[in-house]
Amino acid sequence: MSELFLVVVSGIASGAVYGLLGLGLVIIYRATDVVNFALASMATLAVYVALMVVQRGLGVGSAVIAAVLVAVVLGLVVRELVIRPLGTGRLFAALVMTMGVSLIAEAVISDVWGTEPHALPPLVGGTVMLGSATLATQDLMVIGVSAVAMLAVGYLFTRTTLGSAMRAAAESATTAQIVGVPAQRVARIAWALGLGLAALAAVLYVPRVGLAPTVLAAPLFRAFAGIFLGGLTSMHGAVIGGVAIGVLENLAASYVSANFRDTFVFALTILILLLRPQGLFGTRSFERV
Amino acid sequence: MRPRPTSALAALAAVLAIVLTACGGSPAGGGAADDGSGPIKIGAWIPLSGPQAASGVPQMEGAKAYFSWVNDHGGINGRQIDWIVKDNAYDPQQTVQAARQLVGQENVVAIVNANGVAPSEAAFPFVLEQSQVPIVDHYGGIASWYTPSRPLLFGTQTLYEDQAAAMAQWAVQSGARKLVVVHDDPKAFADVAGQIGPAAEREQPGVTTTAVPVKLGTTDFAPAVSQVKAAGGDAVMLVLPAPEAAAYLKAAALQGVSLPTYGYAPTASGTTVTLAGPAAEGYHSVSLVRSPTEQTPEMQQFRDAIAKYSPGQPADFSTLLGYANAAVFVEIAKTIQGPVTSKSIADAYGRASDVKTGVAPDMSFSAQSHLGTRDVQRVTVRNGQWVSEGDFVSAPERG
Structure with a gap:
């Protein structure tokens, strides 16, 4: 029983990271119609800056703040210099652009910091005993921080004027602009927020596995699975989808087969999408022709 | 004025010659002729980009440090080593391209310390069979490469x-x-x-x-x-x-x-x-090698060489593996009397026994055994x- 508990909690901790990444993807997608494939690489670059902060003895807390700030600035720079000039409605061009940015970010990381993995200390050390299972305090911290971040984003989008503006821009940037919503400002905020969340996910995840140029490639893949499972247009769907993927992959690895862990998880995702194409929490969109 | 048929044929022949050269055609018998002077040109393909670069870059730096050290200490029997490295990104197609450049354009006499089992296999037909250029001291390898022994392929690392x-x-x-x-x-x-x-x-x-x-x-x-x-x-x-x-x-x-x-x-x-x-x-x-922290003269030389020639790299296992492979090549190449060609290198490996580097196991090769060691260090x-x-x-x- 304690094994099952451990497997589930560990899966939730992994899934919380996928959920945060997925949330960042969905916020940017909803506000600007851009699927940001560079999210993970840019967040990774920010974590390398955080590593430099730690190496200078400024503490992990300062490193987390530095990572988020760097990611926000990077997000704004890429949005203004690379994505904005494309104009609106250039979904595939923007997608290719973000892929290019991702490759450039990885090349910069490899060139500046090398390809050898580095250790980043956890935000909190120590362990917690729950029954006969031992959990890393960092894992519980990941779950807690992710939950707080998700609730804060939920509050922002449903209870504030800015959130309303972002939702309006997501529905139709042109219409929103006509009624006085500053679409460009909203887009900038969405990119900053999305990258900030991704950097937060990265600094929480990296202490578990080590920091390498492509460390977030696999979590990004699972975050995408999570947002499709939860619904591409739903913020809480992205989070729940990510957590579901994290738990399912651990359960599959432990009780089905390690070999078919991903197969099992993605087969289930495909099955759900066949039954409900908009995902578990997404809404079907209709276009007038 | 219409071109004469002979002119057209000559032009066609010239184009064909250029294309064949670009495709890396190399005379059977392997590599370029050697007049016994000038640098010994050898090459390698190593993943210097992509996920495998984490092992490829330090491997390259380790080997580079050793070759630089040898060059600064007189080279191999008075000849400098020119080790040309191409990035294969651990990709078979890029590896074949790198092999064509190294053999066809750079005229290397051997591939030394290459990396990537599956990518290298893609290049074997061109390098080993068509061009008759030996591949030695490969980083990693599989049992089927050495059982039975394959002509021109020699390994220095104990199999997984x-x-x-x-x-x-x-x-x-x-x-x-x-x-x-x-x-x-x-x-x-x-x-x-x-x-x-x-x-x-x-x-x-x-x-x-x-x-x-x-x-x-x-x-x-x-x-x-x-x-x-x-x-x-x-x-x-x-x-x-x-x-x-x-x-x-x-x-x-x-x-x-x-x-x-x-x-x-x-x-x-x-x-x-x-x-x-x-x-x-x-x-x-x-x-596969001794601990890089050992206090032996050979290991001290390794640490000094890394500090001098690859100062950004750690003197650890990752660099030592490339360094050791380079050392084995130099020790064997030293035994060659006369021109250093693809054939003389393969012959030297085939008869090399008790090759000592001080950092890797002693190596012995023979016509039947092209894998130099089955030893490990605990x-x-x-x-x-x-x-x-x-x-x-x-x-x-x-x-």
């Missing part, structure tokens, strides 16, 4: 299967009777892990083995550690890449699993210690550093 047998032998000699093997699930890992049970059984009949496969790229080892606990073993054998081995060690320490743990050579790495931190303490691994993490345990030991014979 032999490493697995050697770690099983070590665990059993240390008293373990129930081994739990945690391995990645792709066939390449499963085949290596599959050598542990038979080797342990041969060492001590009655030893049992339980396999715990995990997905390649696993970062959350909590489920695997639970399975290890449930298996009730008395030693754990890891057939995982270094970052995953580190993640396992951390998860095991967290769950209070303190069984003796052994790994194969890829885990004998600075990465394991860096990422696992205190959880790596006491971890055992077999290694190493253990103590106080955050890899420490050698005794001298090199030979891997037990596999069934």
Whole structure:
């Protein structure tokens, strides 16, 4: 029983990271119609800056703040210099652009910091005993921080004027602009927020596995699975989808087969999408022709 | 005025010649002619970009440091070494392209210290068979490359299967009777892990083995550690890449699993210690080379060479492996009397015995055996550093 508990909690901790990444993807997608494939690489670059902060003895807390700030600035720079000039409605061009940015970010990381993995200390050390299972305090911290971040984003989008503006821009940037919503400002905020969340996910995840140029490639893949499972247009769907993927992959690895862990998880995702194409929490969109 | 047919034919012939040259056609018999002067041109393809660059870059820097050191100390019998490296990004297509450039355009006489088992195999037909250029001291390799011996292909690293047998032998000699093997699930890992049970059984009949496969790229080892606990073993054998081995060690320490743990050579790495931190303490691994922290003149020369020629790189296993491969090549090339050609290099390898570098096992080759060693060095993490345990030991014979 304690094994099952451990497997589930560990899966939730992994899934919380996928959920945060997925949330960042969905916020940017909803506000600007851009699927940001560079999210993970840019967040990774920010974590390398955080590593430099730690190496200078400024503490992990300062490193987390530095990572988020760097990611926000990077997000704004890429949005203004690379994505904005494309104009609106250039979904595939923007997608290719973000892929290019991702490759450039990885090349910069490899060139500046090398390809050898580095250790980043956890935000909190120590362990917690729950029954006969031992959990890393960092894992519980990941779950807690992710939950707080998700609730804060939920509050922002449903209870504030800015959130309303972002939702309006997501529905139709042109219409929103006509009624006085500053679409460009909203887009900038969405990119900053999305990258900030991704950097937060990265600094929480990296202490578990080590920091390498492509460390977030696999979590990004699972975050995408999570947002499709939860619904591409739903913020809480992205989070729940990510957590579901994290738990399912651990359960599959432990009780089905390690070999078919991903197969099992993605087969289930495909099955759900066949039954409900908009995902578990997404809404079907209709276009007038 | 219409061009004359002979002019058109000449132009066509010229174009064909250019195309053939660009395609890397090389005279049978291998590489360029050698007049006994000028640098000895050799080459390699190594992943310098992409995920495999983590091992490729330090491997290249280690070899480069050794060749630079040799060049500054008179070269090979008075001749400088010109080692040309191409990035293959661990991609078969790019490897073939790199091979064509090295053999066809750069006219290298041998491929030395190349990296990438599957990518290199893609280049074998062109390099070994068509161009007759030897590939020596390859980084990694598989049993089918050397059994039976393949013309012009010579290896210097103990095979993964032999490493697995050697770690099983070590665990059993240390008293373990129930081994739990945690391995990645792709066939390449499963085949290596599959050598542990038979080797342990041969060492001590009655030893049992339980396999715990995990997905390649696993970062959350909590489920695997639970399975290890449930298996009730008395030693754990890891057939995982270094970052995953580190993640396992951390998860095991967290769950209070303190069984003796052994790994194969890829885990004998600075990465394991860096990422696992205190959880790596006491971890055992077999290694292809001596511990880079040893206080011997040869190892001091290695550390000095890295500090001088590759100052941005650590003097650890990752650089030492490339350095050792370069050292084996130089020791064998020194024995060549006369022109250094593809053929003379292959001949020199075929008769090389007792090749000493001081950092890797002594190597011996023959017409029947193109793999220079089956030895490993036992190493253990103590106080955050890899420490050698005794001298090199030979891997037990596999069934």
